[in-house]
Amino acid sequence: MPKGLTFLPTLALAAVMALPLAAETKPDASTVVARVNGDEITLGHVIATVATLPPQYQQVEDDVLYDFIIEQLIQQQLLGQEQDNLTKLNALALENESRSLRAVQTVNALVGDAVTDDAIQAAYDAQFAEFQGADEYNASHILVESEEEANEIKAQLDDGADFAEMAKEKSTGPSGPNGGELGWFGAGRMVPEFETAVIGLEKDQVSDPVKTQFGWHVIVLNDKRKSEAPALDSVREELAQTLQQEAIQTRIDELTQQAQIERPAPEGLTPDVVRQLDLIQE
Template structure:
């Protein structure tokens, strides 16, 4: 059943009966399709209800869905007429929903021309046009439990031992089987003690034993490079969102400057009251 429309489970979709039209009628949003004790249900109400349905309802035959939605709206109206007024909680919720819907309409109209290929390209150029890149490092390491082990391995390496083969044989870290390779990484991705040791190395140099929370390391710096700016397609969505957020914020700032907004100081009213549901319950 369509979300927000189904109230009486006994009315299955297969049981909906077609209501013959008395005469050919030109479609109009204000055309009355049902009258419930004097309250009108229009074609506009039907169209808005169908537009809010999940995509899978598109598979239902139009004539079946048309009659079904009208029946559901009639049921809603019958039930709604049993209440003279909404309770305070629901009335306030309805006012919030209306405010939110009008705000969304304003935003949608505002954003119509904000995002274009030209604006995205301009935003990309502004952010990455002078991109200089960050330092990145390609390093390998051998991890062991004690400083003594690390010193012994360092002696072997200084005597000409192959770093990758030694890592495969002696490293206890998960990168050991891969020759100790850690691949490329930037600053901030490794624990400080490890990063400081890497930054201090020259290409091809092996560090003295370095202690971290994981144990003792011997590190070799394989290579360095500068990071490259991301491609436009990789950040297109991010840039579009930023353009939209900037446009919305600019509009809010403009409206705020043009408007008279008052927030009176109220004794006894503060953050703690937001959970006092009893204040709006009848």
């Protein structure tokens, strides 16, 4: 076999063997997965998008989700490029959105650390540890139109008539069919004249006729008690909001103390400048 037929392949093989082995590359967040008119979409953009998807999308197969997200990002980039000539208003609005998003992320982290079950329980204990309750009353009444009728009813009750039966028979109020029972109520729930009369009664005592805007009442105090502290679950959301606000305000105060904040007062600047939209329009 002629030597010339084996020279070039041997030389080529030697050249190939002399080349450095290509290093294996591992994708990272900067890996470009698409370009739109020269603008790059990276793997980081895809991952960040997936991380913020609602739970139902997290169940989609990875290969389907990967292609779907890239296609969505490409479409967004195409639409976004239409806004390359942003007005000053839009550009400033985007800066504000970015600032707000960063602040929200900080707030979410603060809230996560501050609002725990233990913290809520501690706040509840601190607020209601010495709770003494307010007076609550259980009363019944018979409502009629005239003082004369009310006096007649009071006389019959004093002679031993049954209050509930009298209420069912005589009362014009909506509680009449229930024997005049009003259930439990606290201060401020009844009109002043009625409340004053109830407060002055002893348990099972029947009042003299009491006039209000609704007519004439004969009242009996069934019972009296102190209100109880609310259950933890009923005030949990309120306590959580208070803890959130305290955590945020505490952190803002700390950052304010550490920061160098300047508030220049440009000459000629007056508060009405906030409505001069023409200053930021091209």
